[in-house]
Amino acid sequence: MDKEKKIELEILLKKVANAFDFDICSLEIKTNHNPIVIEIIIKKTNGDDISLDDCVMLNVPASNEIENSNLINCSYVLEISSQGVSDELTSERDFKTFKGFPVNVELNQKKSKIKFLNGLLYEKSKDYLAINIKGKIKKIPFEEVLRVSLCKLKD
Template sequence: MNKEKKNKLETLLKKVANTLNFEICNLNVQTNQNPILIKIIIKKTNGGDISLDDCVLFNTPASEEIENSNLLNCSYVLEISSQGVSDELTSERDFKTFKGFPVNVELNQKDSKIKFLNGLLYEKSKDYLAINIKGKIKKIPFNEVLKISLCKLED
């Protein structure tokens, strides 16, 4: 599939997604497969979670638009999915959901040395992140935090 056809396909599918309050995060057309595989990753425009029902809801109109467009004259498989769960905690919802879970905190110390701390997510405020490291609560100012990720806690 040439780039022009892929761009037309993406534009077409974005319109379908928009009418259903979805956004296309990624469109991957694998022409080396037989039949061709079209993988679409969607998310809700309001930031909510994508369910299996949402993928099914998008599948039918997306398939119909592909068929009606005549962009593909071969058989294909359409695969609709969500972004899944990221290991990185970014939203307030993430911090509430994963309270008590093991996290890896990447720090940027004032002396420019990057440091990592591992512990259980304890609390997040607007000014600091608190983690439980072996029973002791450590408060880390947010201006020192580069990244907070879920991890496996190891001794």
């Protein structure tokens, strides 16, 4: 499938998803499979969790849109799923849920001399991230934080 057709298909499927209050996080067309696989990863626009019923609900309208578009003229399998659980903490909910868990904080080297910090997630405010490093609380300004992800602490 050429790039233009994929872009057209993605635009069509985003309209369908938006009608159900979903966003498409990714659309992948695996042409090396027989039949080809169209994999759509969705999330809810309000940030709530995706259920199996949500994926099922989008399946028929997405299939109909693909069929009516005539962009794919061969057999295909449509897979609709959620993002799943990521190691990266991004939402307020993530930071509340994983308070006390071990995290790896990647720092912006333009603003900080250190590249990584490991510790237990202590607190997130609008201005800083606090982690517990061997019993000491370190507050890191958010302008220095590139990424926060769950990890396993090493002694």
